Amino acid sequence: MNVEELKKIREKTQREMDLRNGEKAIKVVVGMGTCGIAAGARPVMAAIKDELARQNAKNVTVIQSGCAGFCEQEPLMDIFRPGEKKVTYGKVSPDKARKIVVEHILGGRVVNEFVFAQEK
Amino acid sequence: MQELSMHILDIVQNSLAAGATRVEIRIREALAEDLLMIVVKDNGRGISQEVLSRVMDPFFTSRTTREVGLGLSLFKEATERTGGYLEVHSEEGKGAWVIARFRLDHFDRAPLGDMGETLGVLISGNPEVDFFYEHRVDDQIYFLETREMREILGPVGLDDPSVLDFVRQDIQIGLKKIGAATFPKVMEVLR
Numbered sequence: 001m002n003v004e005e006l007k008k009i010r011e012k013t014q015r016e017m018d019l020r021n022g023e024k025a026i027k028v029v030v031g032m033g034t035c036g037i038a039a040g041a042r043p044v045m046a047a048i049k050d051e052l053a054r055q056n057a058k059n060v061t062v063i064q065s066g067c068a069g070f071c072e073q074e075p076l077m078d079i080f081r082p083g084e085k086k087v088t089y090g091k092v093s094p095d096k097a098r099k100i101v102v103e104h105i106l107g108g109r110v111v112n113e114f115v116f117a118q119e120k
Numbered sequence: 121m122q123e124l125s126m127h128i129l130d131i132v133q134n135s136l137a138a139g140a141t142r143v144e145i146r147i148r149e150a151l152a153e154d155l156l157m158i159v160v161k162d163n164g165r166g167i168s169q170e171v172l173s174r175v176m177d178p179f180f181t182s183r184t185t186r187e188v189g190l191g192l193s194l195f196k197e198a199t200e201r202t203g204g205y206l207e208v209h210s211e212e213g214k215g216a217w218v219i220a221r222f223r224l225d226h227f228d229r230a231p232l233g234d235m236g237e238t239l240g241v242l243i244s245g246n247p248e249v250d251f252f253y254e255h256r257v258d259d260q261i262y263f264l265e266t267r268e269m270r271e272i273l274g275p276v277g278l279d280d281p282s283v284l285d286f287v288r289q290d291i292q293i294g295l296k297k298i299g300a301a302t303f304p305k306v307m308e309v310l311r
Contacts, residue, residue, distance in 0.1 A: 001294070002293075007272060009276065009283070034130050035190075042129060042237055042238065045241045049240075050281070052281050053282060058280075063246075
C-alpha cells in the first residue's frame with residue numbers, strides 16, 4: 001500500500017473539507033445483491049463515485065443494498081434528495097449513472113427516461 | 121459472473137449482510153502447485169448448522185425478496201469447472217469463512233478481474249467496516265488494510281471519492297508488481 005500517496009490525499013481533501021459544509025444531504029443506494037453484481041452494479045457504483053469526484057460533489061453519500069426483488073431491473077439506483085420523494089432508476093449503466101448524477105443528484109431534475117419507479 | 125472478483129464482491133456482501141465489522145480477503149497463487157486459493161473470512165453473526173447444510177443449494181435463500189440464492193452456487197460452479205472446490209465454514213456468533221480452490225492455469229479458470237474496483241466499491245460503500253486484502257504469489261505479497269488507511273487519512277472518510285481511485289490504482293500497481301495471474305497462462309497466450 002502506497003502510504004505517501006494516501007498522505008497526499010489527506011492533505012488535499014482536508015483543505016477542501018475546510019471550505020465546505022460537511023453535511024451529507026443526498027443519499028444514493030445501489031443494489032449490490034448477486035443479481036445486481038451480475039448485471040453490472042460494480043462499474044455503475046464506480047461511475048457514480050467517479051462522476052461525483054469529477055463534479056466535486058461532497059454532500060452525497062453512496063451506499064449499497066441487497067436484492068430488492070426486481071432482479072430483471074438491475075442494476076437499480078435509488079435517489080433520496082431531502083424533501084423529495086424517492087426515485088428508483090432501473091437497468092442503469094455507467095453512462096446512465098453519470099447522467100443521473102449530473103442531472104438529478106446535482107441538478108434536481110429527474111431523468112424520466114431511465115426511471116423504474118417513483119414514490120407517490 | 122465472468123470474473124472471480126465479482127464473486128468475491130458477492131460473497132463479501134453476504135458478510136456485510138451478516139453484520140460483519142471486519143472482512144479478510146486472502147488470495148494465494150502457488151505456481152508450482154498450480155493452485156489459486158481465495159479465502160473470505162468475516163466476524164459476522166455466522167450461519168446456523170441447518171442453513172450451512174443448504175447454502176450451496178441454488179433454490180435455498182434466507183432472504184425474502186426472491187426465492188433463489190445463486191451467489192454461492194455460482195461460485196462453487198466456477199471452482200468445480202477447474203477441478204477445484206468450494207467450502208463454507210461457520211461458527212454461529214463468531215463469523216464465517218469461504219474457501220475457494222481453483223487450478224490456477226486451468227483453461228476454464230475465470231479471470232481474476234478487477235480486484236481494485238471490487239475493493240474500491242466495498243471500502244468506499246462501507247467505510248465503517250475493516251477490510252483486509254492480501255494477495256500472495258509464491259513469496260511475493262501485496263496487502264491493503266483499511267484500519268491503516270483510516271489512521272493515515274484522519275478526518276477524511278474512506279467514503280471520499282478520491283479513496284476509491286486510490287484503492288483501484290494501488291491494487292492494480294501492487295498486483296502487477298507481484299506478478300498476479302489475471303488470466304490462466306493458456307488464455308494469456310491466446311489473447
